Amino acid sequence: MSFVLRSIRSSVRVVPRVSVQVPSRAYSLPLVNNGKALSPEAKASLKGSDPDLKDIIEGSGNWAAIMRERDPDFFNRIGKGQSPNYLYIGCCDARVDPTVLMNLNYGDLFIHRNVGNLVTGSDLNVMSAIEFAVNRLQVPHIIVCGHYDCGAVRGAHKQMDHGIIENWLRNIRDVARLHNTELTKIPDSEDRHRRLVELNVQEQCLNILKTGSVQRLRMKSFKETGFATPRIHGLVFDPAAGELKKLDVDWKGETKEFDAIYNLYPDPDVNKSAFPKNLN
Ligand SMILES: [Zn+2]
Structure with a gap:
């Protein structure tokens, strides 16, 4: 850094x-x-x-x-x-300027930002960005980047009604529900917030992998090259420390139980699953 x-x-x-x-x-x-x-x-x-x-x-x-x-x-x-190398999906927070903090060159990123760096199947905006990036631009990498001290994640972890934005923050509340057992074991509220930021990024990475076009391309590239693309990466930036880190997630372990639900292209000749062993 x-x-x-x-x-x-x-x-x-x-x-x-x-x-x-x-x-x-x-x-x-x-x-x-x-x-x-x-x-x-x-x-x-x-x-x-x-x-x-x-x-x-x-x-x-x-x-x-x-x-x-x-x-x-x-x-x-x-x-x-344009010929970007990465689709970047991140939060709107002004402190998380991706091209600057990753020290990339002008034009390296195809960028989609929203409050809380969410990927939801009903959001035509983010889904359009993914479709265009993977099909037209053929980006080999998709990055989901969250950040600590995220107002959206803090808001979604409070017992209060945020009005219309509550409909959006509920997606993060759903992440908290999925990981409630782990989160409730963390005694310190700031540590709990930071862990929810990471889990939110992890779930958004999985949401990308639930997308039909992404699965289709990964299966196709795996058949042709033995290497699945686009690769999906979960990152978290700490504005207070100026540090960017890659999440260390056992993707196969996280997806194994739900393969039968989200696997759109079962193909025993390839991998027995549209959720390959590694996302990246
Ligand atoms: Zn944020």
Whole structure:
């Protein structure tokens, strides 16, 4: 992680904030209230120091100039299309910025984020992202990344009604129910929270594997190469420590009991199960 931090510091250090021509702000919509432009006082009262997004537009222009200088073919290349290596499914939390914290290159990730990094079969959004990533982009890896101090996980572990978001958080309550025996044995509430974060990531990984298109591709690739893809990885980031870790899960042990329920493509010639011995 120290390497990551060094990389971030060095990238921040080289950004020239004033020396690059900034693109026109013609694309920026004016801040208005009932059809009238906001007064300077009203603008100043808005939260944040950049109500017109001036810094953001300038920063993007600076970034583009730096990228052109480092790699003159960069925009020509990415203009032709994306070719990410990973589908990343993570939480919306602002502290968990995947490309930065994993020290990846621009364009390495196909990203889907939602509150609590959930994968539910009834969510057309995440299911569309998975379908597109595995079928069209043919990503070889799917990452589910949770994080400690997750507000969604904390909320789902409280005896209170969160209103409309409760319908979403109930998916995490279901994870807590599945693992209630283990969780209730953990005396410290913060340790219990951290374990539920990990179990939530684990269950979302399994939810991906319940998906027909993922099973189909894994079976197909296993038949052709002896190696099942896409591979599925569960990660957890600790914002307070700046540490990213891979979950150590006995996937076969976790799925064995339910193979007969979720196995959509029974094929004794391949593996006797759509849930192969290892997810990754
Ligand atoms: Zn979160």
